[in-house]
Amino acid sequence: MKYEMTRDDLYAINQIAESLNSRNASDDDSSDYYIYWPLLELVKTALTESARDKSQVVQSDPIRREVLHDEDELGEAIRIVADRVNQYLRDLDLKVDLELYFDWIKKKLEWPAKTITGKGDLLRIEKEQLSVATGLVINLSHGIQADLTKIGMADSVEGLYLKPKTLSDRLNLDALRSRGDCEVVGNWYPYDVQGPNGLAFVVDDDHSIFVSTRGMDEITQAECQTVLIEIANMLFAT
Amino acid sequence: MSTISIDVRSRTIPLSKSLKSQVLSPRSEMLERFKKDISLAYHPYSPHTIVDVDEVVIERMVAKFSERVIYRPLDDIRYWDWTRKGLNIEPGYPPFYYSSTKDGLPVNATAVGGLGEGVAGLLAQRIYKARKVTRPYLDYPDAVMECGGVIYLVEAKATTVENDTGIRATAQKELVEMARLMVSCEVLNHRRVRGLVVGTRIVDPSNYRSYITELVA
Numbered sequence: 326m327k328y329e330m331t332r333d334d335l336y337a338i339n340q341i342a343e344s345l346n347s348r349n350a351s352d353d354d355s356s357d358y359y360i361y362w363p364l365l366e367l368v369k370t371a372l373t374e375s376a377r378d379k380s381q382v383v384q385s386d387p388i389r390r391e392v393l394h395d396e397d398e399l400g401e402a403i404r405i406v407a408d409r410v411n412q413y414l415r416d417l418d419l420k421v422d423l424e425l426y427f428d429w430i431k432k433k434l435e436w437p438a439k440t441i442t443g444k445g446d447l448l449r450i451e452k453e454q455l456s457v458a459t460g461l462v463i464n465l466s467h468g469i470q471a472d473l474t475k476i477g478m479a480d481s482v483e484g485l486y487l488k489p490k491t492l493s494d495r496l497n498l499d500a501l502r503s504r505g506d507c508e509v510v511g512n513w514y515p516y517d518v519q520g521p522n523g524l525a526f527v528v529d530d531d532h533s534i535f536v537s538t539r540g541m542d543e544i545t546q547a548e549c550q551t552v553l554i555e556i557a558n559m560l561f562a563t
Numbered sequence: 564m565s566t567i568s569i570d571v572r573s574r575t576i577p578l579s580k581s582l583k584s585q586v587l588s589p590r591s592e593m594l595e596r597f598k599k600d601i602s603l604a605y606h607p608y609s610p611h612t613i614v615d616v617d618e619v620v621i622e623r624m625v626a627k628f629s630e631r632v633i634y635r636p637l638d639d640i641r642y643w644d645w646t647r648k649g650l651n652i653e654p655g656y657p658p659f660y661y662s663s664t665k666d667g668l669p670v671n672a673t674a675v676g677g678l679g680e681g682v683a684g685l686l687a688q689r690i691y692k693a694r695k696v697t698r699p700y701l702d703y704p705d706a707v708m709e710c711g712g713v714i715y716l717v718e719a720k721a722t723t724v725e726n727d728t729g730i731r732a733t734a735q736k737e738l739v740e741m742a743r744l745m746v747s748c749e750v751l752n753h754r755r756v757r758g759l760v761v762g763t764r765i766v767d768p769s770n771y772r773s774y775i776t777e778l779v780a
Binding site: 336337343344347352356358359362363365366433434436437510512513514515517519525527529530531535536537 | 615616617619620622623624627685688689692694695696697698699700701702707709712714744747748751752753754
């Protein structure tokens, strides 16, 4: 499974580190919610990434599809998260036994994992209609890469969702405000950006940008995508 | 898309040592004392702010904070509102009137629940500048968020019932569970924690009223 560190992952791991620094070392290591919750989110993210990868594999390789049914994706996601978190905490000289937390997460995510990875509905896999949208990696200005996902049906796209893969600290909202045809509404995330031609963009604290394309024809949708990329280039400019 | 206006009322209740002791006690008279001490009579809501957002923001927040996939929840609310106002349906259409009320056809409860979760997440972000840590599955609370080292536990409730009394009472009942979880968290960790119980009444498709109770440990 491919799995790259995202801004959200880094945030979750930092939450674990902060929680470890806010407790007595002698306390029981297995029932601190403040460690469990960020770990849960990391495993969910790893599972979703796995589903996206699988979705692409299933579409391109029918034989591989059969093999996927036998894979323990939840176990694999936990192993990846465990390696990453343990490595990060070691670098900070922090120690914690995560095994019991992962047992807890495994119980909680057993059934949701089947839904996320598609195992709960074998028929859906065979029909190659996985519910997790596949993203397109695009190159923005300033060397930033982003995933652009079309949400909805292939012939009826409901929205475009762009999320940077490159880690960035802040968004340049001032640059967007200086653009004559955009109004940034709101005093905090999620910002509501009213763009040209009545387009409304949602800019969130995970640095994702969403725009609804409901009811648009292909040409209008392509124009909308162009404005989305222009806005992303302005927001991610440092 | 059009704008949705959320009229936000709020109150803050500090959880004193006495309240924490009461809410954890196995004795029913202590729990009754806790409920009385945090009641609306002692801690009334005050007007806080009005949040006006584009519909697309609400839909995005539903996708982010809802436990289930909900397809076009705002359309469900709009349709329900039309049935209250005398929607004409074609002759011969078999209406499922057996579950209708004088206020129209029953509203899609999944859409209402999802909107409640989306609005709670939106307000936690906009008002408390909190960022999502996780959205637990099949668990309590609805969202765990954080700002400046403080953990926010967020629980959402929502309704379309005609008056505000119902949603305030539902939110009030939730405070026992929330206070217990906060105290349980505090035992093992020194991080500051706050509980946000957000009850939202969908007045009509363009107007919501949200009641936020902030428990401070």
